[in-house]
Amino acid sequence: MSTSHSKTLKELADLINCNFEGDPSLALSNANSIANSRKDSIVFISEEKYLKSVTESNAGAVVVSPDIAKRISKSKIISKNPYRDFIRLVELFNKDDTIFSIASSARIHPTAKVAENVLIGNHVVIGQGSIIKAGSKVHANSVIGKNVCIDEKVTISSNVTIYSDTQIGAESKILAGSVIGSQGFGYLEDEDGWIEIPHIGKVVIGKQVMIGANCTLDRGTLDDTIIEDGVKLDNLIHIAHNVKIGRNTAIAATSAIAGSTMIGANCKIAGRVSIMGHLSICDEVTITSNTLVTKSIDKKGTYSSGIPATEAGLWRKMISQLKLISRKD
Amino acid sequence: MSTSHSKTLKELADLINCNFEGDPSLALSNANSIANSRKDSIVFISEEKYLKSVTESNAGAVVVSPDIAKRISKSKIISKNPYRDFIRLVELFNKDDTIFSIASSARIHPTAKVAENVLIGNHVVIGQGSIIKAGSKVHANSVIGKNVCIDEKVTISSNVTIYSDTQIGAESKILAGSVIGSQGFGYLEDEDGWIEIPHIGKVVIGKQVMIGANCTLDRGTLDDTIIEDGVKLDNLIHIAHNVKIGRNTAIAATSAIAGSTMIGANCKIAGRVSIMGHLSICDEVTITSNTLVTKSIDKKGTYSSGIPATEAGLWRKMISQLKLISRKD
Amino acid sequence: MSTSHSKTLKELADLINCNFEGDPSLALSNANSIANSRKDSIVFISEEKYLKSVTESNAGAVVVSPDIAKRISKSKIISKNPYRDFIRLVELFNKDDTIFSIASSARIHPTAKVAENVLIGNHVVIGQGSIIKAGSKVHANSVIGKNVCIDEKVTISSNVTIYSDTQIGAESKILAGSVIGSQGFGYLEDEDGWIEIPHIGKVVIGKQVMIGANCTLDRGTLDDTIIEDGVKLDNLIHIAHNVKIGRNTAIAATSAIAGSTMIGANCKIAGRVSIMGHLSICDEVTITSNTLVTKSIDKKGTYSSGIPATEAGLWRKMISQLKLISRKD
Numbered sequence: 009m010s011t012s013h014s015k016t017l018k019e020l021a022d023l024i025n026c027n028f029e030g031d032p033s034l035a036l037s038n039a040n041s042i043a044n045s046r047k048d049s050i051v052f053i054s055e056e057k058y059l060k061s062v063t064e065s066n067a068g069a070v071v072v073s074p075d076i077a078k079r080i081s082k083s084k085i086i087s088k089n090p091y092r093d094f095i096r097l098v099e100l101f102n103k104d105d106t107i108f109s110i111a112s113s114a115r116i117h118p119t120a121k122v123a124e125n126v127l128i129g130n131h132v133v134i135g136q137g138s139i140i141k142a143g144s145k146v147h148a149n150s151v152i153g154k155n156v157c158i159d160e161k162v163t164i165s166s167n168v169t170i171y172s173d174t175q176i177g178a179e180s181k182i183l184a185g186s187v188i189g190s191q192g193f194g195y196l197e198d199e200d201g202w203i204e205i206p207h208i209g210k211v212v213i214g215k216q217v218m219i220g221a222n223c224t225l226d227r228g229t230l231d232d233t234i235i236e237d238g239v240k241l242d243n244l245i246h247i248a249h250n251v252k253i254g255r256n257t258a259i260a261a262t263s264a265i266a267g268s269t270m271i272g273a274n275c276k277i278a279g280r281v282s283i284m285g286h287l288s289i290c291d292e293v294t295i296t297s298n299t300l301v302t303k304s305i306d307k308k309g310t311y312s313s314g315i316p317a318t319e320a321g322l323w324r325k326m327i328s329q330l331k332l333i334s335r336k337d
Numbered sequence: 338m339s340t341s342h343s344k345t346l347k348e349l350a351d352l353i354n355c356n357f358e359g360d361p362s363l364a365l366s367n368a369n370s371i372a373n374s375r376k377d378s379i380v381f382i383s384e385e386k387y388l389k390s391v392t393e394s395n396a397g398a399v400v401v402s403p404d405i406a407k408r409i410s411k412s413k414i415i416s417k418n419p420y421r422d423f424i425r426l427v428e429l430f431n432k433d434d435t436i437f438s439i440a441s442s443a444r445i446h447p448t449a450k451v452a453e454n455v456l457i458g459n460h461v462v463i464g465q466g467s468i469i470k471a472g473s474k475v476h477a478n479s480v481i482g483k484n485v486c487i488d489e490k491v492t493i494s495s496n497v498t499i500y501s502d503t504q505i506g507a508e509s510k511i512l513a514g515s516v517i518g519s520q521g522f523g524y525l526e527d528e529d530g531w532i533e534i535p536h537i538g539k540v541v542i543g544k545q546v547m548i549g550a551n552c553t554l555d556r557g558t559l560d561d562t563i564i565e566d567g568v569k570l571d572n573l574i575h576i577a578h579n580v581k582i583g584r585n586t587a588i589a590a591t592s593a594i595a596g597s598t599m600i601g602a603n604c605k606i607a608g609r610v611s612i613m614g615h616l617s618i619c620d621e622v623t624i625t626s627n628t629l630v631t632k633s634i635d636k637k638g639t640y641s642s643g644i645p646a647t648e649a650g651l652w653r654k655m656i657s658q659l660k661l662i663s664r665k666d
Numbered sequence: 667m668s669t670s671h672s673k674t675l676k677e678l679a680d681l682i683n684c685n686f687e688g689d690p691s692l693a694l695s696n697a698n699s700i701a702n703s704r705k706d707s708i709v710f711i712s713e714e715k716y717l718k719s720v721t722e723s724n725a726g727a728v729v730v731s732p733d734i735a736k737r738i739s740k741s742k743i744i745s746k747n748p749y750r751d752f753i754r755l756v757e758l759f760n761k762d763d764t765i766f767s768i769a770s771s772a773r774i775h776p777t778a779k780v781a782e783n784v785l786i787g788n789h790v791v792i793g794q795g796s797i798i799k800a801g802s803k804v805h806a807n808s809v810i811g812k813n814v815c816i817d818e819k820v821t822i823s824s825n826v827t828i829y830s831d832t833q834i835g836a837e838s839k840i841l842a843g844s845v846i847g848s849q850g851f852g853y854l855e856d857e858d859g860w861i862e863i864p865h866i867g868k869v870v871i872g873k874q875v876m877i878g879a880n881c882t883l884d885r886g887t888l889d890d891t892i893i894e895d896g897v898k899l900d901n902l903i904h905i906a907h908n909v910k911i912g913r914n915t916a917i918a919a920t921s922a923i924a925g926s927t928m929i930g931a932n933c934k935i936a937g938r939v940s941i942m943g944h945l946s947i948c949d950e951v952t953i954t955s956n957t958l959v960t961k962s963i964d965k966k967g968t969y970s971s972g973i974p975a976t977e978a979g980l981w982r983k984m985i986s987q988l989k990l991i992s993r994k995d
Contacts, residue, residue, distance in 0.1 A: 041889045043889055044889060092861065098864045098866060098888075099864055113442075113789075130773040131442075131460045131478065131773070131807070133460065133477040133495075148773075149478055149789065149791065149809050149825075150478075151476070151477045151478050151496060151513075166791075166809040167807070167826075167845075169496045169514060171513070181849075183845070184809075184827035184829070184848055185514055185825075185827060185845045187496075187512070187514045187550040190494070190550040191512060193547075193549060195569060195587065196421060201545075201585050203421065205424060206427045206428055206431060218851075221827075221845040221848040221884075222514070222551050222573075222880055222881075224550040224573055224590075230373065231370045231373060238860065240851070240853060240860055242851040242904075243848070243851070243882040243904050244573060244882055246571075246573050246608075248571075258860065260924070261851065261882075261906065264573075264608055264609060266590070266608060279904075279940060279942075280940045280958070282591075282609045282626060284608075294649075296649065297940055297958060298940055300609070300627045300643045301645075301646045302626075302643075303645065309649070310648070310649035311646040311648060311649060312648075312649045312652040313646045314940075314958045315958060315971040315973070316961065316971060317953065317957045317958060317959045319968070319969060320954065320967070320968035320970045322660075322663060323969075323971060324970075325663040327974065329659070330659065331984065333662070333987045334980060334983040334984040334987045442771075444771060444789070444806075460771075462787070462788045462807065462824075478789070480805070480824040498823065514843055514880070516843045516879040516901075519842055519878070520839075520841065522898070522900040522901070524898060524916065525750060525753070527750070530914050531896065531914065531916065535756045537756060537760050551843070551880055552880075553843070553880050553902055553919075559699030573902060575900075575901050575902050577900075577919065593902075593920045595919070595937060611937060611938045611972075613937075613955060623978075629956045629973060629974060629975060630974075631955075631972075632975075638978070640977060640981075641975060642974060642975045642976060642981060644973070644985065647989075651992060651993075659988065662991070
């Protein structure tokens with residue numbers, strides 16, 4: 009990202025369709041945190057408790073809601089949704105300045121179809137029959153297998169591995185180190201040991217999906233693993249073969265979904281959640297941190313099984329008591 | 338993988354040594370799921386409950402057990418183990434079509450010994466003194482350190498890192514992003530802070546081992562970390578220094594084994610299991626999801642400590658009660 | 667690492683400032699485990715219970731504490747801290763023999779400043795404006811983004827991704843597959859779905875920090891994510907945006923710290939610990955395996971919520987009892 013030249017208070021207010029108070033020609037060159045703010049910074053305030061730190065900060069201007077605007081004497085942009093509008097200012101000051109190009113060290117199979125306006129980084133490998141559409145970026149040292157289809161404006165970061173047949177929808181992002189479409193963990197037990205179940209399904213990822221760093225999404229056995237539009241996955245998440253995740257569901261870091269489980273739309277799944285295999289979770293379910301889901305959930309609501317930390321001595325007593333009452337039974 | 342040309346019902350039945358009923362010349366070109374099946378697909382059925390969906394599917398033929406064969410009017414291959422035999426058909430239709438070759442962009446140390454019939458992908462790096470035996474594949478952008486020995490027919494996927502001295506047995510597979518042989522987490526506490534314990538042991542992996550995507554297996558301090566023949570590890574698994582895992586043990590995703598723990602043969606360890614360090618787990622132990630193992634286990638059987646999810650309000654009451662009874666004590 | 671030529675017992679004792687007993691000219695060529703020891707090995711013993719195995723081993727010499735020295739008839743080096751001094755011998759016999767060089771297949775941006783005495787491995791990519799100082803090593807296939815600053819004697823292993831603006835202090839190590847500085851998991855909920863919060867903060871890593879394999883450390887939103895000097899992170903650890911970890915804190919494998927949490931200095935955090943977001947943990951806190959921290963901790967001590975494994979039948983009774991007493995309430 010590049011930091012663009014400065015803009016005036018008036019220009020910024022106009023760009024985000026807000027009113028302003030103060031010197032219209034005040035020059036601002038960055039949208040910043042209160043702690044890092046300088047004279048040429050604009051900051052935001054969403055809660056009254058930050059009034060003092062904003063006031064004492066070096067910030068030249070502030071994005072503020074109408075109800076507390078009068079309590080700040082700095083130049084200000086008045087917004088009904090200060091954080092939302094501040095984000096737009098951050099984006100204005102930090103535009104992506106990628107220049108599309110194809111590195112000569114990349115190895116692109118002659119049958120692959122790579123659009124003109126793309127970024128293909130150094131040492132990227134793109135396999136036979138794969139398609140990279142316009143506006144997409146594949147950063148350095150990533151590997152795209154055979155017959156992969158990457159739609160428009162997709163970003164694939166560095167050191168990512170996309171196995172064959174994967175489909176990735178427009179405007180999706182995959183962060184560094186993630187692995188999409190690897191063989192799932194499926195074995196038949198036999199007298200001779202484990203027999204590997206072939207995985208000929210693929211991974212199908214919708215539009216505007218985010219997949220964090222070092223995630224693993226396994227391909228399906230016969231059918232596909234499906235990630236619907238707008239799903240957001242944090243880092244180090246495991247999605248097993250044949251899982252389906254519904255629209256706009258968000259899952260926080262280190263959670264894991266076992267094979268063939270179907271998760272509904274608009275679910276909020278916290279970090280370190282484990283959902284066992286072959287379950288069905290309905291829409292709009294919230295699951296709190298560290299929960300283990302062992303049965304299907306067919307009623308929206310919040311579900312938990314994480315245990316909050318306790319001082320270690322008391323915790324040992326809790327564990328002993330739990331054992332005692334069970335043995336009494 | 339390539340989809341081969343079609344075969345007749347009779348040819349398929351003969352190839353897997355089974356009887357068939359129906360048109361011997363029926364042309365089939367893929368082994369597929371019921372949902373994806375077309376006229377030229379063969380599917381399988383292992384449970385009566387799928388009779389209706391098989392019957393209504395487009396599938397041209399089905400692999401079926403003798404007891405329910407009569408209830409299906411489609412062409413069929415009759416098998417005592419329909420899933421097992423169907424897997425063989427999937428493999429027949431999806432043969433690995435890798436052509437052995439060594440990419441010119443790979444960097445292979447002049448002292449490394451690389452067999453003739455191997456695949457070395459683009460931008461692979463192979464270090465001093467390493468050995469890659471016949472039939473092995475090292476896919477694009479993987480890095481093999483010094484003095485690594487990779488036996489015959491091993492598959493190493495993309496973006497894998499194999500540190501120096503690692504040994505990998507025949508027909509083993511390592512999926513994308515995994516790290517084998519990194520320095521373990523060993524420190525001596527000193528008045529000046531942490532003193533790093535050197536790790537001069539290695540990782541020794543047996544035959545027909547599977548290591549999933551984005552796993553980490555640390556090398557030993559003085560002795561080795563050992564993964565015996567037939568072990569199957571899912572994705573995002575952590576194996577610390579000096580761990581030993583016995584023959585045919587399978588471990589599901591995101592589980593972690595701390596340093597110097599010895600796990601027996603034929604164990605089944607579910608996902609998100611944590612096993613603490615310096616323990617010994619005997620053969621044929623089953624550990625269910627989310628369990629924390631804090632003591633050695635010397636008796637085969639099933640062990641648990643994962644708590645199933647509950648509606649959040651009830652869960653808060655359970656936690657309070659647990660605290661209450663402990664304080665009463 | 668290379669194994670250097672042999673040294674005599676006297677030479678070794680002198681090098682580590684210890685007394686010795688036995689043949690001063692005894693030739694030793696490796697510091698080894700008891701199990702792997704040969705005639706030319708020196709081993710160590712820190713606990714009386716290993717006396718028998720040391721005595722019966724092939725080891726030519728042993729590092730031993732004064733109190734049990736007399737009970738061993740082998741040649742010996744006498745040390746008040748046998749493990750500590752043995753580690754120094756391991757290091758003496760296994761010196762890093764890296765020859766600094768820059769691989770021709772690396773792609774270094776013309777504006778990057780790379781010192782002379784560095785190792786830049788094959789297919790490494792170094793972005794615009796980045797700095798690599800003397801004595802640092804960036805191993806094969808790693809990617810360093812724009813404006814990254816890597817101080818002296820840093821080691822970055824293979825297949826690592828360092829995003830733009832990251833700062834890494836002297837003598838720190840990052841093991842293979844880790845991702846530093848990726849976009850954090852921050853979204854505003856909106857009627858149209860999730861709005862991505864930009865991340866313009868960076869990751870700042872201090873001196874002598876260890877980051878294990880396949881970790882993920884997210885950059886800050888506006889301010890930075892900060893890892894102070896001497897912090898040690900094991901493998902597969904997740905550090906979210908805007909986290910701060912204090913000096914010399916050690917965290918074991920697969921633990922995860924959610925956004926904006928501040929962790930003090932000299933904490934010991936075991937494996938599979940989850941710490942929720944926006945908390946503050948004071949200095950010198952110990953957290954045991956599998957604990958979920960849901961509130962700030964302002965008193966040093968040990969905290970737990972991990973449940974030890976139990977035979978599965980008894981465990982099911984414990985779970986039922988817990989539900990029963992909660993419903994009674």
